[in-house]
Amino acid sequence: MTLWQWIFAILVIVIVGLAWMAVFHPRRFVRLPFKIVLGLLYRKRIVGLENLPKEGGCVVAANHVSWIDGILILWMLPRNVRFVVDGENFTSGLGKYLGDAFDTIYMLSGPKSIMRAILDARDGLNKGDVVGLFPEGTLTRTGQLQAFKPGLRKFVQKTDSVIVPVWMHGMWGSIFSFSGGKFFFKWPTKFRRTLTLYIGEPLPRTTPLEHVRSKVHALGAQATVDARSEFPVLARRIVRVWRKRGGQMQAADSMGNEVSGREMLIRTLALRRVLRREVFGKDEQHVAVLLPPSVAGVIVNVALAIDRRISANLNYTAGSDVLNHCNRSVGVKHVLTSERFLSKVDIELDSELVVLESLKDKVSKLDKAIAAFQAVLVPAFLLDRILGTHKIDPDDLMTVIFTSGSTGMPKGVQLSGANISHNVEAIERAVHLDTSDTVLGILPFFHSFGYTVTLWSVMTLGPRGVYHFNPLDAKQVGKLAEKYGVTVLLATPTFLRGYLRRVTPEQFSKLDVAVVGAEKMPADLFDAFEKKFGVRPVEGYGTTELSPLVSVNIPPTRSAAKYQPDRIEGSVGRPLPGISARVISTDNGEEMPAGQDGMLMVSGPNLMKGYAGQDDLTAKAIVDGWYTTGDIANIDDQGFIHITGRQSRFSKIGGEMVPHVRVEEELSKLFVEGDEDETVRVCVTAVPDEKKGERLVVLHVPTQKDICEMRVKLQEAGLPNLFIPSQDSYKQVDAIPLLGTGKLDLKKARDIANE
Known part of the structure; x- marks a missing residue:
């Protein structure tokens, strides 16, 4: 035989062999090209493979991010998985062939088809098959884990199978996910991405649906923590964003400053040079900042981040003793501030003050020239190396945010670059801030929400930032909103009441999103704000220790939801992508069923490194x-978090836990009845009581309302007698004590009550 004959014979044998395999062993036939193609496109990694039973029936319950999740799981797992799928997606000849190759279970609309699929799955489980489900029932549009459909429980009934929680990490950003607001028609964010499959410990088939979801969610948080090195380094990202903004305005403030992206970068780089030469010691790490939210405040904080120093923004509404305590706790030597701002506050600090005005004369022409050259002409990758930002590790500390001190002396919360960067990425997915937005920055940078969201999120996601130092100054807020066309407002309910009274609809005419937090949003305020400004606020939740955002309801105009809700009024939303939350019993630490109160626990890459x-x-x-x-x-059965109180805001009276917030809500309705004034009028606290353990005390502003009548109305509102403060437990004060962030000053309120 000639060489060509040999080649032809081999080709015939190969073709016949493949045809035989395609007919008699379709699974092997399909797996081979899948293995080759997927191996070229992706790197795979499996965590917890030992948790997948080697034999016997089990249900794999996985999150659903992309159109090819099922194919990827089949590629990654050693056992065949019989996925339950929408049969309408497999009606073509090729689709049915591929589905049949893996013994796929088809489910069509209609009760008979659904029941047939359930019975097929049960039969398979009892025979020892692995059945795969995506319990969300639909692809996620934000990367958030959605509610689980109740069908999972029906599949495992009358079987001895277990449920294996699974999380696929790495497909968000691919063309098969909804990242960027669309499927397929977009450039992928990376090539040959690494996919990691996290497999949790098997759960009994009787495990409540919400607990199965919780386990899958926890795997997602673990996956995001493990992948934190992939988060953008914000000190590098901001250079690129400001360059892209160029000569267009990037930031403005109520002091008359309007600065373009290019000018922001030049000023920041020049300030960094001067601070390194004139102020900082070689090993100085922590630097305090005493400035209001402003253009200067942004530039100073960014300059410190680019110089790989740890900022500590000080709460200028606190006393000197508190601020000196904060500085001592992290070893601050220098405090960056301004002469203009110092003249407005009564503060004496032990650390050395460096006023920005004094540094202006020390900025030489050479400093300005070098800063301009770096900002405009030096390639970004080279500038990273000149500045040293390429050496920043995600786990390096970026800032210390001091807690509000509402219950005692502030604690220094240490937040890493990865902590802040994760929050920025999560906001981009959930709220979709972009270059068309203008965000009103009224929250101080010493507040974690102000630092993470109105500073870093705004400056690195593309919007313009407009800043004002006093969130209660509704008149100035309205002027700024109208002048710059503010589209996004981040505030507290207390601040909204002021705007409702003093801001005109014309001033908020461009407003598109209003997100509130820090305190519970009164039901009447939703309607009143929407009626006047045409925007319905949404609530979010966070704490300083969590960088701070944990969850948020998606604003209506930014929603990409289909088939499942992404906001429930009265809740604080679902956890943001990569964050997991659960509620446990305060008695035994066991996870609580859906809808039952307990202690809220949170895990994820936004979790602080610790208290300083x-x-x-x-x-x-x-x-x-x-x-x-x-x-x-x-946490309800849809995965939304409902905050019902603060552990420190409960009193144990006569052996029963009495929630201060519940009593406060009813009293607030009575105090504001027929009155449009927006001030906080009532605060419920407690003092020790010899007979019942504790006694409720109500602090209230001057009022003409009759206390006896109000106690009757509390009873009519359905409050138990134990919840109703006694006649002599009402204390009139000139004003309810508040912190600079708008929260109640609980410590001061207790001190007044104890007096």
Whole structure:
């Protein structure tokens, strides 16, 4: 035989062999090209493979991010998985062939088809098959884990199977996911991405549906924590964003400053040079900042981040003793501030003050020239190396945010670059901030929400930032909103009441999103704000220790949801992508069923590195990677978090837990009845009581309302007698004590009550 004859014979044998395999062993035939193609496109990694039973029936319950999740799981797992799929997607000849190759279970619309699929799955489980489900029932549009459909419970009934929670990580951003607001028709964010399949410990088939979801969610948080090195380094990202903005306005403030992206970068780089030469010692790490939210405040914080120093923004509404305590706790030597701002506050600090005005004369022409050259002409990758930002590790500390001190002396919360960067990425997915937005920055940078969202999220996601130092100054807020066309407002309910009274509809005419937090949003305020401004606020939730965002309801105009809700009024939303939350019993630590109150626990890459110099408090707050928030909450069957109180805001009276917030809500309705004034009028606290353990005390502003009548109305509102403060438990004050962030000052309120 000639060479060509040999080649032809081999080709015939190969073709016949493949045809035989395609007919008699379709699974092997399909797996081969899948293995080759997927191996070229992706790297695979499996965590927890030992948790997948080697034999016997089990249900794989996985999250659903992309159109090819099922194919990927089949590629990654050693056992065949019989996925339950929508049969309408497999009606073509090729589709049916591929589905049949893996013994896929088809489900069509209609009760008979659904029941047939359930029976097929049960039969397979009893024979020892692995059945795969995507319990969300639909692809996620934000990367958030959606509610689980109840069908999972029906599949495992009358079987001895277990449920294996699974999380596929790495497909968000691919063309098969909804990242960027669409499927397929977009450039992928990376090539040959690494996919990691996390497999959790098997769960009994009787496990409540919400607990199965919780286990899958926890795997997602673990996956995101493990992948934190992939988060953008914000000090590098901001250089690129400001360059792209160029000569267009990037930031403005109520002091008359309007600065373009290019000018922001030049000023930041020049300030960094001067600070390194004139102020900082070689090993100086922590630097305090005493500035209001402003253009200068942004530039100073960014300059410190680019110089790989740790900022500590100080709460200028606190007293000198508190601020000196904060500085000592992290070893601050220098405080960056301004002469203009110092003249407005009564503060005496032990650390050396460096006023920005004094640095202007020290900025030489050479400094300006070098800063301009770096900002405009030096390639970004080279500038990273000149500045040293390429050496920044995701776990490096970026800032210390001090807690509000509402219950005692502030604690220094240490947040890494990865902590802040994750929050920025999560906001981009959930709220979709972009270059068309203008965000009103009224929250101070010493507040974690102000630092993470109105500073870093705004400056790195593309919007313009407009800043004002006093969130209660509704008149100025309205002027700024109208002048710059503000589209996004981040505030507290207390601030919204002021805007409702003093801001005109014309001033908020461009407003598209209003997100509130820090305190519970009164039901009447939703309607009143929407009626006047045409925008319905949504609530979010977070804590300083969590960088701070945990969850948020998606604003209506930014929603990409289909088939499942992404906001429920009265809740604080679902956890953001990569964050997991659960509620446990305060008695035995067991996870609570859906809708039942307990202690809210949170895990994820947004979790702080710890309290500065207070390892004992860190160990108490974080257990096995879960942060104890101190908030009493429940998670409903849709995965939405409902905050019902603060552990410190409950009193044990006569053996029963009495929630201060519940009493406060009813009293607030009575105090504001017929009155449009927006001030906080009532605060419920408690003092020790010899007979019943504790006694409720109501602090209230001057009023003409009759206390006896109000107590009757509390009873009519359905409050138990134990919840109704006694006649002599009402204390009139000139004003309810508040912190600079708008939250109640609980410590001061208790002190007044104890007097």
